[in-house]
Amino acid sequence: MKRFATVLTFALLAATPALAHPGHDGAGLAAGLMHPLSGLDHMLAMTAVGVMAARRGGKALLAWPAAFVGAMICAYALGVTAPGAPVAEPTVLASVIVLCALAAAARQLPLGWGLALIAASGAAHGYVHGAEAPASAGLAFPLGFALSTAALHGVGLVIGLTVRRLELGPQKR
Secondary structure, three states: OHHHHHHHHHHHHHOOHHHHOOOOOOOOHHHHHHHHHOOHHHHHHHHHHHHHHHHHOOOHHHHHHHHHHHHHHHHHHHHHHOOOOOOHHHHHHHHHHHHHHHHHHOOOOOHHHHHHHHHHHHHHHHHHHHHHOOOOOOOHHHHHHHHHHHHHHHHHHHHHHHHHHHHHOHHHO
């Protein structure tokens, strides 16, 4: 686990604000699907949510990823209608650091605290997506990034469940 934390730390240091949201090339479903896969910050944060949910187990398995995606979509609408919040990008960066640190530390947050933290992180990401969305984005673009985000949460769930199973060992399965 120590090696994972080291790799995660170096990956976080590689993500800079310039890489956080390099722009939206196109406005359709394909552009939305590709956007979360276009930056290390997206992939780390979305995967970390899945890892955290898997490690927590129970209701968190579905509730935490759903909270992220739901808050992201709601905040996307706010970003489209009221762009320009100066704290949006730093909040996204902070969410990546916090989510990844918690996932790497294997900390199990209480269900409610995790739900609040993950929803706030999703809202930060969604707001920035909305504020930077092309004028012609329509519904296809946010649908695309919501689907890709959910898929990345799924990848994190698989990783987290696999690690949890390996940690339990054969005697406790």
